[in-house]
Amino acid sequence: xxxxxxxxxxxxxxxxxxxxxxxxxxxxxxxxxxxxxxxxxxxxxxxxxxxxxxxxxxxxxxxxxxxxxxxxxxxxxxxxxxxxxxxxxxxxxxxxxxxxxxxxxxxxxxxxxxxxxxxxxxxxxxxxxxxxxxxxxxxxxxxxxxxxxxxxxxxxxxxxxxxxxxxxxxxxxxxxxxxxxxxxxxxxxxxxxxxxxxxxxxxxxxxxxxxxxxxxxxxxxxxxxxxxxxxxxxxxxxxxxxxxxxxxxxxxxxxxxxxxxxxxxxxxxxxxxxxxxxxxxxxxxxxxxxxxxxxxxxxxxxxxxxxxxxxxxxxxxxxxxxxxxxxxxxxxxxxxxxxxxxxxxxxxxxxxxxxxxxxxxxxxxxxxx
Numbered sequence: 001x002x003x004x005x006x007x008x009x010x011x012x013x014x015x016x017x018x019x020x021x022x023x024x025x026x027x028x029x030x031x032x033x034x035x036x037x038x039x040x041x042x043x044x045x046x047x048x049x050x051x052x053x054x055x056x057x058x059x060x061x062x063x064x065x066x067x068x069x070x071x072x073x074x075x076x077x078x079x080x081x082x083x084x085x086x087x088x089x090x091x092x093x094x095x096x097x098x099x100x101x102x103x104x105x106x107x108x109x110x111x112x113x114x115x116x117x118x119x120x121x122x123x124x125x126x127x128x129x130x131x132x133x134x135x136x137x138x139x140x141x142x143x144x145x146x147x148x149x150x151x152x153x154x155x156x157x158x159x160x161x162x163x164x165x166x167x168x169x170x171x172x173x174x175x176x177x178x179x180x181x182x183x184x185x186x187x188x189x190x191x192x193x194x195x196x197x198x199x200x201x202x203x204x205x206x207x208x209x210x211x212x213x214x215x216x217x218x219x220x221x222x223x224x225x226x227x228x229x230x231x232x233x234x235x236x237x238x239x240x241x242x243x244x245x246x247x248x249x250x251x252x253x254x255x256x257x258x259x260x261x262x263x264x265x266x267x268x269x270x271x272x273x274x275x276x277x278x279x280x281x282x283x284x285x286x287x288x289x290x291x292x293x294x295x296x297x298x299x300x301x302x303x304x305x306x307x308x309x310x311x312x313x314x315x316x317x318x319x320x321x322x323x324x325x326x327x328x329x330x331x332x333x334x335x336x337x338x339x340x341x342x343x344x345x346x347x348x349x350x351x352x353x354x355x356x357x358x359x360x361x362x363x364x365x366x367x368x369x
Contacts (some may be wrong), residue, residue, distance in 0.1 A: 022047040025322050030364030032064035049340045049353040064363045072116040072369030074140035084109040088142045099141040105148045106130035111168045115175050120198045122169045129164025133198045146198030153185035156213045168218045177248035181216035190248050201253035209252025210239045223279045227301035231273040231284050241242050254302045258284050258293040271317045279326040281348035284314040294348050309350050313337045331362035334343035
């Protein structure tokens with residue numbers, strides 16, 4: 001048996017990896033914008049939080065957001081261009097082997113999601129405001145769309161809400177419902193989901209609503225399934241919803257701001273949101289303010305501010321929590337770096353590891369399975 005010697009940064013002396021429980025947690029990095037190279041990979045030491053230097057796995061353009069198959073053997077990426085495409089890849093040791101590309105059935109794809117059973121890939125198209133479902137073939141490649149839905153509607157902001165802008169797409173843990181935050185209409189659209197047929201079906205109610213002008217962007221479902229949290233890109237708030245287990249309906253129970261009192265709001269937009277695996281905390285990134293906001297999630301689903309962590313890498317478009325819930329890795333699209341933060345499992349607070357590794361135009365973090 002081979003042992004790896006790891007230097008413990010918070011304590012004295014050395015320890016064996018097998019004794020410390022250290023592991024290299026692999027993750028993928030999407031990139032988009034000036035200087036972007038494609039899809040990269042890096043890893044995080046589960047004991048020290050030290051990040052490895054990222055390596056390029058696939059040289060593709062506009063690869064802003066990715067999703068993995070449940071077994072981790074295939075990766076899917078948006079190719080975020082006006083003529084939207086989606087790409088499928090087989091995960092290999094040192095590269096992503098391209099399988100095929102398909103038409104995203106809309107303009108400006110920005111988010112993808114693989115359902116819990118690994119049957120279908122779902123995509124949200126921002127520019128056109130449409131969503132689509134694609135069957136995943138036995139070899140991991142994508143078939144032609146089995147369902148396409150065009151959103152309709154507007155919001156009060158005459159600059160950004162003149163039409164629909166689907167910004168995220170998510171299945172619930174049982175593949176019964178699909179949720180789509182639409183920045184252009186202030187809806188979180190709800191669909192009944194047929195995973196075997198790959199169909200998005202009308203639902204009643206058809207959506208949950210955020211405050212007009214909020215611009216819902218991304219959603220995080222609570223691990224217990226009873227609550228959902230939506231970050232509102234334009235309103236700089238998080239809306240907490242109670243989820244109806246029978247209908248999938250979303251009942252708004254709270255809206256809370258993410259910025260410190262008195263903080264400038266001009267040029268600030270929210271980006272990503274995740275629930276901690278233990279269900280006790282919710283994390284949100286603030287672009288422009290360049291900070292991470294931490295909330296505690298109560299038994300009733302309501303949020304209470306824990307802290308706002310300033311000085312994260314510029315334009316934190318994407319971040320992710322490690323599967324063990326001990327680390328947060330943040331992608332600074334503007335800074336072109338990745339930064340790691342230790343998570344206190346009791347309080348949810350973040351401790352900066354004071355390191356940064358280069359990743360040009362980093363926009364998405366996705367931990368391997």
